[in-house]
Amino acid sequence: MQQKSKYHFIKLVSCLILVAGVTFSSRTIAEGSVESYESIHGEIEQPIRATWVWDTTQIQSRPQEVLKFAKEKKVNTIYLQLNRDVKIPYYTSFIREARANHIAVDVMDGRSAWGLTESRGQIADFLNWIEAYQNQVQPNEKFAGIHLDIEPHVHPQWKTNQASVITQWMGNVQYIVDRAKQMKMPVGADLPFWLDNYKVPGSTQAVSNWMIQKYDSITIMAYRDTATAIYNVAKDELIDAAQQGKKISIAIETKQSKEGDFITFYEEGSEYMESQLKLVENMAKAHSSFNGFSIHEYTSWKTLKN
Template identity: 35%
Template sequence: MNINKYLLLSLVLLMGFGPLQTLSQPIKAHANAGVPTATWLWNTSTIAAQGNEILSFAGNNQVKQIYLQVNKDIPFNTYKTFIQKATEKGIEIHALDGSPQWVSSKGSAYSKEFFNWVGNYQKSASQTQRFTGIHLDIEPYLYSGWNSKFKNTVLAYQNIINHAAITSEQLGLTFGIDIPFWFDEIAYSNTYGKGNLANWAIKTTSFTTIMAYRDQAAGGNGIIELVRNEVQYASSLGKPIVIGVETGKSEEANLVSFYEEGAAHMYSQLSLVKSAYPQPDVTFAIHHLHSWMIMAP
């Protein structure tokens, strides 16, 4: 495995998480053969002025979960209004956060600040205004220590995830994380035992979202093959698994995203993936909400 290739790819994708443009596209329902059940919403400020449009699109496209990045500058009441409306549509909102810096020496402080915010918010909100899950996107391979202090960085990552799992349970929230499709090739041997990070992550969380960012279902570099091990791990552990795909423009390669091909092609490929993995606990997520909303038919 060429780790540097995956680091570059992940960095390019991470850099695409900037502010969303105005959501001015008409509300539409795609020919959703794959039935994605989750999506990421990175620009939390849009839930104030454009919350109704976001939720209309999500409802029309059978979204059941939105991973909503926590922005501490946004008032609690804005979240309450948005989550209340989402609840009425049967859409769960999961509190999203995390960065490569979470595996640094200061990582526990970032984690503590996030969970303190979530805990305080939950106390202030009614049942129908609360988050129903935690979702972390840490990407430790983008931290400098991944190359210079690999074993220590992997252990720091596992410590953060393990602590987050415990804290999420204490808050009564489901706990999910994003991992790249190649974590099944990353071995660890430390206080958590021996194995590969994909299996460990699936075992430790409520559910795991695999960043299987490819625009074809079949073939050796297609989605079906890339997630095969993760689907097997999840099945053996009795855990749900979510297959994530990309819709934003990527500078890395056309094969990364469905941006060039459009929605019809994406859904045809997701239908093939679903045929390969028909289990009800295998679902999909679209990265990310805004690029999906403005995606070509």
């Protein structure tokens, strides 16, 4: 009898320890970090195939056309620019239908001035809008994540006071990722492939390395029109992200470019583009960080010749 009681006591203590462990573990996950891009987009096929929708009014004027194109092109993620003139019901309806078709919608915004501390108020307004939106809509109407396109390298101050701009940019990024963490939303950003040539002021760390470290995911703007060139310019970031356990989407261009024909697939058309992306994938999948492609952008892609 004593042995039986002792057995039940040990079993009870073990169960209590197990329950306590589970409770602690759950609390740690809930309080400790933002859900990863993959878990938030759990219903979405991986790797991603994304596109930018800059003209947000299209979700109120022709949402079915946007979604039809996305389905035809096997797009599973849309970066949708925030437009406050578009009423909330248009967002909820579009996102609800997109998710029903296994398409995630990330809220997007950004401008070169967001690399400066003086724009912190604009950034806060953007994040405040997202937070208010997420808190008032149904789960299947929520944005899946936040996507940023800041690009301070095109701001005039980049040429005159580069170190200061980089420092300010880093401060704003830290603010954004901290806010996103509070909202439990993953946040990704577009970065040029050459950012690893620049260093964090007073450090030997590459700016790209710092950015990859901070964001949940990165979209590398590898704007070239041949598979070899695309892979070569994205390779360093793929390696860096793999070492950090992060994900990289490789972005390509379909808009006509003043920088030269080698930047975009505008001249070659969609069939050639797809053939090159397959070749890029064969090379890039050797890196654990590779997570598909982002095609810039919806309007130009839609009119790309076959």
